[in-house]
Amino acid sequence: MEVIRVTVDQMVDEIFCSIVHVAAGYRSNDLRDWIETNNSMTLAGGPTNPVIESVPGVLRQEKGGAYTPSVVSIGPVHRGKLTSPEAIEESVKESTYMSSLFQRTGSNGGQTITKEGCEETLRPMANTLKACYPAVGQPEEDIVSIVTIDCCFIIELLYRHYTIQQRSDPILRDHLKSYAVRRDLLLLENQVPFSALEELFNLTVERFHPVEPTTAANRSQRRRPNISLTQCVLSFFGDMMGLKDGDISKKGGGSPIHILHLLHMCYKPWRIEHELGGGGVVIPRDQGHPCSYKPTAAQLKTAGVHLRKSERGNLFDLAFRSPFVINCRSGKLEIPRFSVSNITESFLRNLIAFEHCCPWVGSYFTSHALLIDILIDSVEDVKLFEEAKIIQNDLGSRDSVVQIFNGICRNADPHHFYYNKLFNTMEDFCTPQRAEMEIVKRNCAGNLWIKLSVFAASMLFFLTLLQTVYAMLSYHHPRKA
Template sequence: MKFWRRKLKWVLNMPTRSSRREFTQIISDLESGGDVIDDDPIRSSSPKTTREWVVIFKEELQAEEKQDIARPNQCILSYSNSRLDWVIRLKEELNRTPPWEEDKPWLSRCIFKVPENLRELEPMSYEPNTVSIGPYHRGNTRVKDMEQHKWRFLRQVLKRTKHDVELYLLAMSKLEQQTRQCYTETVIAMDSREFIEMMLLDACFVLEILRTTSCSSVKGRFRRYGYSKGDPIFNSPRLLPSIKNDMLKLENQLPLFVLRELFKITSSPDETGSVTQLALHFFNSPVFRPSNHGPYSIKNMERKGLHLLHVFRNSILPLGTPPDEPGNKELQSQFKPMIHSVTQLKNSGIKVRKKESDVFMDIHYKNGLLKIPPLLINSSTESIFLNLMAFEQCYPFCRNYVTSYANFMDRLINSTQDVEYLHLKGIIHHRLGSEEDVALLFNRLCRQIVFDVNDCYLSQVTSDVTKYLERSWPKYRTTLNHEYFRHPWAFVSFFAAAFLILLTFLQTLYAILGYHIPHS
């Protein structure tokens, strides 16, 4: 009987079709036997027949089946409970997420933190070296020495206008919430008093820099604005260029409406012009020459300008480019990337010449002639380009004009020979160490930059150049230049061989003619 009990227990632990069939066979074998004695010590109170054992084991089997059915139901119930909790948690998270609305702060953001993938390549190009403007770098130890000059400028403005500082604080407090929306959430940590103080000091500093540098003479600065000839800011050959460079960094900006409001309060009755006009005068240099001849007039830049970097960018755009407007991107589906350097273009028959224009981005191509305006490169050029491109990467309502230009020049310049040729043609002038530094500068600009080839103002120029290069003659000309005209001796050898072939042909011709036309 022990054998049958062990086998039945083994069968009961295998709830499959084969085990059920085996159990049926065991039952039939038991039913054909006689009386047996229960050897289980727990149930050995009385002897049982085989038929009674069959009934007991059937009951045990039914109990096991009920447990097998209950177990998956318990698992399903446990899974259902956890899944229900998961769904409830997701719904609560969705309810806490604000909906996308037109008046939300992130749509007003225009002063961004530079993305980390760009910052890690050139960190010093995005951080101020002399003065901090705005909340991002406030308290930075590198620029703390300029804080005393901000207080000095505010005191000078109060002395000149005879206003009470409370008037300025009230004006800034009215713009506090609107100003906060221009930055990311990190400025929320600043309390209201600290933030308004920052707005007043930085706006006053920027306006005094713009106003005072607009005077052409030192006497005019002293007579009109009260600064002495030995002022440590306005008479320093080092500080003003560094301040100008810091004021063109994306993280170092104040909203233009803050500057306009303080400018309106602090202006004298005989003071004309606007913040935008003062800014264009201040940023004008041999490197970049801002103008109002592009898609934006002074009035439009004053009304639609976001900050000084945005005003500067709008002033260097070429004439004929559409302004930045939401949904104003015209996709250029026929854009063909230009992969040829200046040397390759020259060998293919395309002439590269200087274009007489103050707008360095105004590139033009027609009938095999590529005209590029001159560009002066110095130590601050890379920083200005990087911040302009970072702004175009971050601001959603902005076309990538500067990025397109940088990408175009990056493809044109692949070697020092390309820089030397552009310098020879008067297109590139630089104050760097060597032509190799210029080539590296342009090759570094577009690293980690997301460039939309369908939004490029130079797409037509690129397409026309590519079509010209796809013609047969430029390909043959390139082959001749590379195979036979690579150096002067190859050029001489080619024409010497051509001359010998010509003489051989003439000799053969005269021999044939002499045979058919006898001498008289």
């Protein structure tokens, strides 16, 4: 059985190749200088000057509401622009959340942190914070103040959720409002720098949260709180794509720019072992835009390829399995299970916009969304996904799933589509003869008399063949009298 899988090595190679491709035309000894002077990437493939990117106009014009906050603005970009009656006022952030966080800092008898103390902590970062919002013309002091309030709001909200204090929180106890806040905190333009969040998290939570127990190993070291900002973020947002427990966790690869980038880092594959000797093969890296072969799930079924839920946990780990005897058995396209909810479209569109603005992070979500867009074109395709238990449809309507994925990548083609090899292999498998065989199999499966006729004809053919062989053997080797 041949197995075609998209490996992480392929994806990592593509990210580096995208950097080299952009630098085409430069002298080889100038490549390092070109990359180091580019303000959006380094030789390691990360940001030198993190920026809260603006959604490109070509993406916003498709569905602007997917990138605009509805109940809470974070950072200076959308501050004061919310018109919904459910919007959280800036005064509520200060009086309900920031003041509560400060009160906690003095709960153990220590000095209570103040807003001025937090601003003083962030003031050395003032130039960096202002540079994070190039489209905003506010003074540094105003940006420091805004970031301080929003960071404290996020930290207190995350801490209340992490320590199970939902009943006393006006956001967490309201399921719909909590859902809306989660959505808004994952918008590309509605972010604060993760470095500022970490500074204030360490300044505040470290003062009141229980610390690590003393052991022989850490007796001489400063004990840290047995909680981290990443833990709080992942606890609050959970698994946005409905994967199995334990399939989303912080991977290596540097510090995130913001919360949306952190979740991107958690979902993207970090290491997948090659199945050497186990049927798996390492496929060459794909190049360029998606191939011309773009079948829907229903068309694949007609051509002899059936969908099957992959038991592999990573969202991007797809595989195509072809049988040994091609004309006798169907191929299997294995896709990891994921869920579709009211927040899915906004989440995916902002991740796609993030990958569009920051090519060095790869085209993971763009490639996956485009693959699903290709496979799903009608409610019949969604039905096949549901029957294979690949999609958990929390929307209730199959037509809603079609509307989400159709055109989700319009104007946002991936820098490198990671599933070209997968489609090319399926194209080679889906021959006209295979389609005809599938038609015969379906007709036989639905009619008992056809099954009996095929069985009788097969037996007659076998017996005729056996008789012919026996006659030939008798002719060439006659029995002796």
